[in-house]
Amino acid sequence: MSRSLTKEIQWDWWTTIIVLVMIVMGVTNLYSAAYNPERPFLFDFGTLYGKQLMWIGFGLFLGIVASLIDGEYIRKLTPIAFIVVVILLIAVLFTKPINGARSWLGIGPFGIQPSEFSKLTTALMLSFLIAQGRVKTVSKKTVFYVLTLVFSTMFLILLQNDTGTFLVFTAFFFVMYREGITFDPIILYVLNNLLGFRFKQTWVGVHFIPVLFVVLFFSIITLYFSESTHSFSFLPGFDLPGWGLLLIILSLLFVVSFVLGRNLLGQRSRRKITSILLIVYLSTVSLVGAISYTYLNVLQSHQKVRIDLWLGKIEDKDGKDYNRNRALAAVGSGGFSGIGYQEAILSSPRSQHVPESETDFIFSVYAEEWGFMGSFALVFIFTLLLIRLVIIAERQKSRFARVYAYSVLMIIFYHFAINIGMNIGVIPVIGIPLPFFSYGGSSMMAFLMMIFILLKLDSQRKEVLL
């Protein structure tokens, strides 16, 4: 099929505008966060904002160059790009660690972080691999290849001691879930070959990723409530432990969904629903019980303290939790409409109360200066971008483009959720940048290239790629 026939520009202006708005917001905010009164000129390349503008320029240039390449060539170039970045990831291991992590590779006066680019190339490589299998159902082989790809890159990142990026790679599990690449073959292998069962498919294996997150969710909730006790006015002298309360709530939920399920569904699915509910209920109950028991009876006090710190149940103002505490104070003191642009007290570059306020904790500057209105706008625009990217992903005919789109949107979501989460104290401190806001050349260039390649692929969605 000749491409020239369908060559019609289908550029997604929605995404482009949203990203450009974010870049403007990001530079504006960085100008305040890194303001140097002796060098107020925005384009002064001796300042962080000047450099960031330079990185944006490079990023846009690279992105536009990438978008000039035909989608098909992008796909074909993927393995080469992936291998180059893997070589860089290995090369970086022989450098001197900076702040405990080996992630910088010096090129002349500048340095790049290969791990930032590895997100892009791994996303491309994942799409490349999944798109290889031309049929809709997935073979064990594909599952094996995909998992090998993700885990081996994660391993290289782990060697760099870069927890943040390591964690971001679990985003690809969600992409796999969307593509129906499950952990089922592994679980089936264990069940059938080692334990002698005869299963064709397991529900847990198929829905491994959502289940995993439900398990994590309940574990954290359990840890949070384990030590608390609840008393009731109608039952004097009786104190209900936290895990007891959780079990009561779970049981109530089970009964309600059981009754609803029996009444709303037909005869056939009734049995299925009953068994699923029973399995979910029993496994959740045993999970809550096991975690409560371990937390209360097995763990030693110093281990408990670490968990409590992680959960934010206790505060260590000036110790390990110093950074987050200062960032939280900055965010919290923003008020409804903020202190005003360049008026930040706590997170200002003059007072330096918030460490890393140009990179990982840049949101604290933004939130202090723009208050709830600005913070809400930021959360809203990120959510808008993510929803728009889901729409883009789902309209791809090509599996390569769809997998790539999901990879990009999940990577952005991870960065957004973890970065904002730690800035507002709902997630422990994990050092990863906020896309388009945090200062950083590699991250800025990698994200711009990611978006531009996605938009290029999307613009060719009418053509059939692999």
Place this chain on the structure above:
Amino acid sequence: MNLEGRRIVFLVMFVIVGIIFSARLFYMQVVDDKWIERAAEVSKKKIEIKPPRGILYDRNGKKIVANKTYYNLMFVEDDIEDLDTIAFAELVGIHPDSVEVRFEEIRKSLDRKTKSKATGNDTVVNDYRSYLPYAFLRELSADEIAKMAIDLNNFSGFFEEPISMRDYPHPHGGNIFGYLNEIRPHELNADRNFYNVGDFIGRAGLERYYEKELRGQKGTRFILSSARGKVVDNFAEGKMDTTAIQGPALYLGIDIELQAYGELLMQNKLGAIVAIEPSTGEILAMVSAPSYDPNLMVGTRNIRKNYQELNKDTLKPFYPRPLAAEYPPGSIFKTVQALIGLQEEVITENTSFPCNKNLVGCHNHPTAQNIQQAIQFSCNPYFYYEAKRIIQQGKDPSIYKDAAIGLSVWERYMNSFGLGVKPETDIYGLRGGVIPNVAYYNRWYGEYRWAFSTIRSNSIGQGEVKVTPLQMANLAAIIANRGYYYEPHLVSSIGHSGPLPQFNVKKKTMVNSKHFDVIVEGMRRVVNEPGGTARRARLKDIVVSGKTGTSQNPHGEDHSVFMAFAPLDNPQIAIAVFVENAGFGGTWAAPIASLMIEKYLKGEISDKRKEQRILEGDFINE
């Protein structure tokens, strides 16, 4: 399997996260105030500004205690780059080796013992912070810092900081002003609202008594501080700041020139001079000999250097003789005895007693025909008889019980003259002297085991009676006023609001003022009539009235005592002079007193030979 439906999982996840984040942000930023408080707690720093201390002026408006700017050589360790120790040591004038020693010393000085909560053991915590300023050298004079200032720019991390310290334009009156020294832990704990470690506090004299006034009101400045403790900006645009207010000036009754002259006259002598303005009770001069230059006690550097030396001195320059040295008053006491006798009507103006030297020793003089002559001649037997009539009034058949009744009456009279009681005045280190009472002798001899003959030495100011020079001068003021006095005090006005209220209270003695004229006439004769004991105190144009005394001293030569006031009508000055080991009161104390009176009233000395003789008098080195 419908995989496209799984997009819902993603969309739901994004929306839920968006809602959770928005809700959390709303709670943190709009609902919960905890973070705003924490932000202030983190960034707001209170800086306290201590004003310079209040200034002291003498009665003629001369500045006698002022402030002078000194400098601390400060450093911030983090800002020091490549310190050239040898060049730096040379600049600040210390040995190169002691640079590092000094740094270590500063670090060590910030060790603090605390009790560990976990173990209950004492652990040492060090409060030294490499980003905070500390003083490398303290209290450098303007000259010293000026020498360093030019080259100080070459040493990053070092800078000068001005501090206010005391300055005494007239090097006199150290015993009056006291001095300032670093606050001690118990003083700090008593008033943590005002003081900080290393602050100066009044240690003696006026500086101590008027500490609360002189220190002024501290100001506060709230600053926005950086994470490293550096000043970034004013907090809340300075709306919460308060300014420091310097303490009010203290206006003293002291005449600094008279004080200086008194110290000059007392050179090479031990003793005290106290001069009081009778109409107000203001102290005009209060000399403690030997004296010292108050500038020797400015700042910790000087104190460390000079305190030990002054304190070791066997002549005890720190001992406040005018206030604390209790001496037997000698014959000046006869004036009070006479006044009590007249008031109690045991004698009249014209009562005469023989000069019976068998009773008690006396010098050769005509028999005193009346009380004026008894004072003029200072007749010992006269006052022995007279005092016996006061003590043994025959109110009880038992002489023992009778003596107890008489002594109680006598004690009350004495107390009304401010004798035997501690004055309630603005001076620290005062003593009240001794007026022995019934309980005193009962303790010594047993109840009803003593009578007048046992205690007769008191009648002529010897024995157990003890009086301080300040009380002697006050006695002179009482006689000058004919029967009343104001508590002797140093400060005539705090700012413009007058003296402390107790100094406006007129205190009356128990003796009727008509009796005083008799005594005053006796005292006039002491100086101005032939046969008087203090002819050396005579002045050409001024009528001095006085009374000599010789305070018996079992350890050596007697002490020379003289009290006087002048002019006769409208007295301006009442004075007591006490010279240790100088013998008869008329020889040394009297001429010193007259010189002081002339200096105060005339401003110059007419009899240079008299002055010369006093200046050459030396009772220490001979």
